[in-house]
Amino acid sequence: MAFDQTYAAYVDSVEQALELYLPLPRDAWPETGIPSALAEAMRYSLLAGGKRLRPVLLLASHDMLLNEEASVLPFAAAVEMIHTYSLIHDDLPAMDNDDLRRGRPTSHKAFGEAAAILAGDALLNLAYEVMARSRHPRAIEALAVIAGAAGSSGMIAGQSADIWMESRTPDAGMLAYIHRHKTADLISAPVVAGMILAGADERLVERGREYGLRLGLAFQIVDDLLDEMGDEEKMGKRLRKDRSAGKLTWPGIYGMEGAKQEARAQINLALEALAPFGEKADFLTALAQNSLTRVV
């Protein structure tokens, strides 16, 4: 299958899994079900489309080694739930204060702040519940990897640094820390988890981790570049906000050309990491290469 068709097939599987695990809004509570507003807010953000990059990475990494997609769908759904919760909380007035996400009002604009906080909390919890109920024999190892990448030494460390770096001298080291943790950790984790769930040995898992981290750093640099180059209406969100908030970006430190070079360098390292997988890595190779096409 061509890359685009394979990607679309993975996305289809992810969408079905998300629908399966999400609660339904019911009119009948408190007798049965949960408050409709909570279920609606969870569905609104999780079913808003998007690239589904993280779950696709999990499915594709697993697929390289073992053809048992159904057994890992709970983990693919879980990483997307965690990604979505982080966006909901990031958008809150006390955080980035964004009104628009994927061309629609952000959760707190659509449902109010309390609902947005609780919907984010609920998606984070649901991610862990879905993984724990998966009955996969390696569930606990994969869950540990994802929790580590999402938590206070992973994504949340990056979010915190992003918010509080204004009070410190911003430099390239700080920027690398933020990109690594805020973005790359939760792009690397699904690759690692997919391989662990397939029973890969530590040497291969380490290559997957390297691929994911390099890809994640490249994605963040590309995101910074698109933020400078992009069209707000087309992108469905407010742009050039980081710069106006005095936040550090890769183009801000290295210039547009330097940032493009760095993105290419990271993608080359990502591709090198895939060497031991040979042809099986064709999809992950194409995914990494395609990530640059929007900016170079």
Added chain:
Amino acid sequence: MAFDQTYAAYVDSVEQALELYLPLPRDAWPETGIPSALAEAMRYSLLAGGKRLRPVLLLASHDMLLNEEASVLPFAAAVEMIHTYSLIHDDLPAMDNDDLRRGRPTSHKAFGEAAAILAGDALLNLAYEVMARSRHPRAIEALAVIAGAAGSSGMIAGQSADIWMESRTPDAGMLAYIHRHKTADLISAPVVAGMILAGADERLVERGREYGLRLGLAFQIVDDLLDEMGDEEKMGKRLRKDRSAGKLTWPGIYGMEGAKQEARAQINLALEALAPFGEKADFLTALAQNSLTRVV
């Protein structure tokens, strides 16, 4: 050992476990460690004392059946982390908007709203990471129980109902739903998890679930009563706020005497559930009986 000494010994174990799992604030980040403000906010709320009721219930339930406390400390710490994250988020301006918790400024008053949101998120994540890394052979079952009780069909359903019930006709059914989910689910879950971790059969686990739910409902009624009867300075938080916000409470529906009767009835049901455990349940029996002494 007398009840108070046993309780204090459990609390000691819990405090040590919490300290062990919490990140330390370091000046050296981004080179090593995590942003100090994140670590400080996590520590501030989690190490603020409190009864540690939920982890004590987990340790005591496990202890009834198996004397291997060290192996379940990660789970005890995790339920307290989840409880604490829920308090931090509940206190936020968009939620209950409370300035005081256990006699100290709430997290968002001490660290700002962004830090409070992220510290709550981080504690929730850390709870799952600590359980996943426990290496306990029954970790995944216990984690699933705790996630179910904390999530969108458990505690968060109760929080949501509590916030949005103003828009519906409040009645006794709604109040029962809120108490059951907002409070009792996360009091029952550690009892169930403690027993599952000890390898208890389904019949005993069911008794534990019933004990925890009844105890949790009684606790919430007692809390409502203390809210009416209490002294703000002594309690370290704002009181009679639910009533002034037009929220439903047990005394509000059934009167003070009716609420006391209901608390006693729930405690009697909790004690009945412990019958199969005989003398081994002495501690849980005393805990349930003592919960009433502050109000009757």
